[in-house]
Amino acid sequence: MCHSTDSRPPASPIDGAVAETALLELTSADGTVFSAYQAVPQTPNGMNVVILPDVRGVHPYYQALSERFAEAGFHAINIDYYGRNAGVGVRGDDFDWEKYLPEVTPDHIRADVAAAVERVRELNPGPVFTVGFCYGGSESWRLSAGDLDLAGVIGFYGQPKNVRDQLPDFAIPALLLIAGADVATTQEDFAAFSAELADAGKTHEMYVYDGAPHSFFDRAYGQWADACSDAWQRILDFTRLHGRVEAPASA
Template sequence: MCHSTDSRPPAPPVAGAVASHEQTTLTSEDGTRFLAYRAEPAEPNGRSVIILPDIRGLHPYYRDLAVRFAEAGFHTIAIDYFGRTAETDDRGEDFDWQPHIAQVTPEQVDQDVAAARAELPAPVFTVGFCFGGSHSWRLGAHGSGLAGAIGFYGAIRRIGEVPSTPGAPILLLRGGADTASTPEEFDGFTAALDAAGTPNTSVIYDGAPHSFFDRSFAEWAEACDDAWRQIMGFTADHSQ
């Protein structure tokens, strides 16, 4: 299960100013209005990011993370998954995500990501966590108009069949002690990506647990810092 505390996400390697940040709503192709959090950099780096949260949706952790990405120069939108089933905009610790997450389909995620992508200047990357990590990798495997797809500790079982045609470059950031997917499942997924001609890179942090990307656990600070460096390098490399 994904669970990050309310502690502030790891700082990017170089933090700058944020031009603006606010909660907003976007509209999917099916007419659904859903929550999002938008953060704009004062000094853009020429890249955009869509954050795909864990099972809790637009939790305060991911609003803070959107600001951190904007501080690093990214035009950023973090999305919520529950526009079709939840009436409240409360995604704090008291939000009961369980009856909602089971109703979220890949097609709905695709539509919501497409709505966010339409709001952002290219190149656009997805960065997902747990539930969102799986969907980020799935979107990358399908291309989805993305420059690249980054995922932390996603569950391979959520991805489904990998297309036989090349997708967008994919970065897999994995905790070595994470049990959400087995090494064999990851091997099968990356083999399918290789067969399709989809560029992919795996980074495994030895001993790191599921949801390690949270600096409330000081022993994973080095892994968190390296993950930031991996994201910065991956997005820079695939923005040319």
């Protein structure tokens, strides 16, 4: 699982400002109340992201990441996984996720994402993407087979073994951003998964960052700055392509 330090994702040439942030309590269709963190852009780009974090849920790092997406123009919301067992609240570094994570299911996550999608669409009816990390990376890819009318699903370092059962039903474009030195999944498994998606005619892109460790994007190690910047740009390009939003004109 991911154990990483707080940092901010790389800057981009379209930095703006955050108009508003809020720690929310949302309600899933099954009646579960769970925490989420919302960031509203001052200059919207017309698109939305729902962030599926690693095992830490609504941790300060993912609050900062929501704000980073808002600075780039997205309406962004970061969900928590633990409303059904740990209640609501921000998860600090001392949060005992190992106690609660085994009770979380893909159906729970799908229901909570649905509530978050409904929330962002109240503010902006534009296309919605999911962006997941580690545990959330797998769950983001899984939503390619879902019914939430997403424009695309993005995942860092997810585990293909957790989503292969859904591969035949993948219908939404997927972006796979892979650590070349991942210790949770072999490169052979990532390559095989990409080949399986291609053989099945599923729209996807996969990029491997050679030598980068698992969780490289949310670590403060300057040596991975180039990989982080490239991954951020690929997110922007992928969302523009599948959200049908034009890139800003060059200065």
